[in-house]
Amino acid sequence: GTLPSPDPAALRAVLDAAVGRGAPGATARIDDRGTVTEVAVGLADRRTGRVLDGRDRFRIGSVTKTFSAVVLMQLADEGRLDLDAPVNRYLPGLLPDDAITVRHVLGHRSGLYDYADRLFARTVPGFEAVRTRVFTYRELVDLSLRHPRLNRPGAAYSYANTNFVVAGMLIERLTGHPVGAELRERVFRPLRLRDTFYVHPDTAIPGRHARGYLTPDRPGDALVDATEQTVSWAQSAGAVVSSTRDVGTFLSALLSGRLTSPARLREMRRTVRVSDTQGYGLGLRRRDLPCGVSVYGHTGAVQGYYTYAFATKDGRRNLTAFATTSNNGPVLDTLAGTLDSAFCGKPPP
Numbered sequence: 648g649t650l651p652s653p654d655p656a657a658l659r660a661v662l663d664a665a666v667g668r669g670a671p672g673a674t675a676r677i678d679d680r681g682t683v684t685e686v687a688v689g690l691a692d693r694r695t696g697r698v699l700d701g702r703d704r705f706r707i708g709s710v711t712k713t714f715s716a717v718v719l720m721q722l723a724d725e726g727r728l729d730l731d732a733p734v735n736r737y738l739p740g741l742l743p744d745d746a747i748t749v750r751h752v753l754g755h756r757s758g759l760y761d762y763a764d765r766l767f768a769r770t771v772p773g774f775e776a777v778r779t780r781v782f783t784y785r786e787l788v789d790l791s792l793r794h795p796r797l798n799r800p801g802a803a804y805s806y807a808n809t810n811f812v813v814a815g816m817l818i819e820r821l822t823g824h825p826v827g828a829e830l831r832e833r834v835f836r837p838l839r840l841r842d843t844f845y846v847h848p849d850t851a852i853p854g855r856h857a858r859g860y861l862t863p864d865r866p867g868d869a870l871v872d873a874t875e876q877t878v879s880w881a882q883s884a885g886a887v888v889s890s891t892r893d894v895g896t897f898l899s900a901l902l903s904g905r906l907t908s909p910a911r912l913r914e915m916r917r918t919v920r921v922s923d924t925q926g927y928g929l930g931l932r933r934r935d936l937p938c939g940v941s942v943y944g945h946t947g948a949v950q951g952y953y954t955y956a957f958a959t960k961d962g963r964r965n966l967t968a969f970a971t972t973s974n975n976g977p978v979l980d981t982l983a984g985t986l987d988s989a990f991c992g993k994p995p996p
């Protein structure tokens with residue numbers, strides 16, 4: 648059916664509220680079959696006072712997981728990967744249980760512990776301890792395997808960055824190329840995503856970008872400029888840098904069937920229950936909005952940056968929003984309101 652048209656005034660109000668709750672800046676871009684609504688509020692740089700602009704690049708965090716999943720779905724389409732095969736068939740001896748399949752990993756149902764919970768139990772010290780570190784994939788998986796698994800393979804949804812580190816290892820093992828090269832060849836270049844880069848282990852965001860500020864755990868402590876970091880703790884689970892325009896282009900291309908076969912796209916969108924209004928498929932979240940619209944995409948939370956990136960099931964309308972802080976629940980919850988302004992906006996007259 649026809650969607651309510653986007654509500655630019657509501658969108659601006661949401662972004663103003665996010666800034667009011669502690670984000671230095673917030674911006675959102677809606678692309679409704681070519682009709683673009685773009686709003687930016689606040690600062691890209693607190694030191695210079697430069698205002699945030701919709702074209703500023705930023706760290707998309709876990710939206711990276713959707714990109715990594717697309718590469719593996721393409722490998723499945725090419726007959727080079729069996730989603731129901733044990734991960735250990737491709738990476739012998741990696742995981743302690745042969746029953747963990749590729750599909751379990753891409754759907755966060757492997758039961759593998761999320762090492763990030765441990766790394767960032769204390770937000771600022773945890774970040775400072777890793778911001779310039781370079782990890783191997785194996786080191787990250789080993790961090791996870793020190794802890795008991797949360798569930799038997801396939802038995803439950805339990806989110807873990809570990810799963811998409813394993814996805815990165817699969818990409819490299821199956822193609823013989825680094826994850827960044829496969830993302831460039833299979834996604835960034837074909838879609839002409841000129842603002843999109845896989846940045847690891849370099850700490851600098853290429854070109855003009857918004858600076859990101861980590862909110863400390865202790866209220867009142869100063870924001871920490873977290874813009875420069877290796878993101879080596881996340882890599883194929885969180886190291887892509889992009890722009891709201893490019894992320895929207897990517898999501899619409901994916902959901903309109905331009906990046907995988909129809910069968911693989913159906914598998915990505917086949918979700919398990921996360922909550923009453925949320926599901927997780929393969930590298931893809933589903934959110935059911937109050938107005939009855941279900942949207943597909945991903946959220947992101949890397950130090951200094953919150954992201955919401957969602958589109959309608961057919962990809963005809965997309966929304967990408969980010970705020971330039973993280974570890975700030977009120978900002979994260981407020982920013983979710985961009986989904987309502989984008990997809991449930993003005994009710995039909």
Ligand SMILES: C[C@@H](NC(=O)[C@@H](C)NC(=O)CCCC[C@H](NC(=O)C[NH3+])C(=O)[O-])C(=O)O
Pocket residue numbers: 707708709710763767768769770771773808861881884885945946947948949950951952973974975
């Ligand atoms: C949520 C999102 N996940 C991601 O984007 C991944 C890459 N991020 C995380 O797992 C959170 C890492 C800690 C961030 C830190 N928090 C703390 O340090 C808390 N002590 C911060 O908020 O910057 C997703 O999959 O939807």
